[in-house]
Amino acid sequence: MTQSKTDPRVLRTRKLIMDSFIELSAKKEFKDITIKDITTEAMINRATFYYHFEDIYDLLEKALSEVLLVNLNFDVYQNNELNEEAFISIFIAITNFQKGLSTRCHRGYEDTIARIIREQLEIIFYKMLVKQNTTKDDEALKTVAVILSWGIYGASIEWRRNGMTVPPEEFIKPAIPYLMNGIHS
Amino acid sequence: MTQSKTDPRVLRTRKLIMDSFIELSAKKEFKDITIKDITTEAMINRATFYYHFEDIYDLLEKALSEVLLVNLNFDVYQNNELNEEAFISIFIAITNFQKGLSTRCHRGYEDTIARIIREQLEIIFYKMLVKQNTTKDDEALKTVAVILSWGIYGASIEWRRNGMTVPPEEFIKPAIPYLMNGIHS
């Protein structure tokens, strides 16, 4: 229990389940995916599924979080400072992630997915803010992270709603200077 | 122990190990592949490796057997009679399998590989002979299987040595009528 997050069996099993889920998502709608389908594909027992996940919605949440986090980390941990470039690559990562979600799958779970994306954004913004601000006002940083995450997520929605008529970097770039004012330590 | 061959954990673990081994074989020479490499890639513990395989040569043997057997079964279990067509598809399967083996990998283990191929051929020939012969002279069928396996394997070697100048089916086809004489029940 204390080291359940690092036991190789746990990591391996979770990976197998998540990979199978993503695999199946490409073939079926979310509502038609059964837990037995997933465990069969993953070659693990159904009881083991419940050892790791509450239910299939819990899996959806964790799987998407992970995929998204991998995307974000890959882009952001390179220039790990919250400058214009970082904003742009985060925004592009989000839009790519949303493009990658087959609209056929997960229909009816847009709000769940939205929440997941926003939460992950919030986590990453908060981490980066803490890294470059020496202030002790932690609550302030948290609030900034909330605002930025809602803002960037909303921008991605609007960009799609407008028909993606301009490249994402062009869409977000003009707004960045206004955001950056309050960010520098 | 009694059902150790059907426990899903066993099947899954063996698959993971074999897949990792095949994966690594594409990148490194056989002699440079360590058991730690394999178990790391497969996400399983080193001790678990020894639970399933004696050593790395045992793995080589079983992995190749399995790959080969899958190839053979796929081709042969369709027209499951030992006629001209079956001979041809077996011969093609063998030559494809040998082409698939990167010569860079497994150098220095040609004789091991040869033995594995021959043994698998022998098994399959024997199965098919038993299926279509009602004779009780089991020893005779075993001997026929031995001869056919050595013969077909040898033919594949000679075909390669000759520079693969004709398609495999052309190479083997003229010889088949001579083999078929003693096979019919």
Add this chain to the structure above:
DNA sequence: ATCAATGTGTTGGATATCCAACAGATTCAG
């Protein structure tokens, strides 16, 4: 030749996974 580092193979106890069985929910044909 020696020492350090790495690989092989083995073992006993801890734990994740499996199995079989169960009760209840949902679906769907007749």
Add this chain to the structure above:
DNA sequence: CTGAATCTGTTGGATATCCAACACATTGAT
């Protein structure tokens, strides 16, 4: 509606896998 079939979640005991530690072999640098 009724029953048959399938899915969801849960549980206790069996077993495969993990871990840490060990002895020994092999390799490579100094």
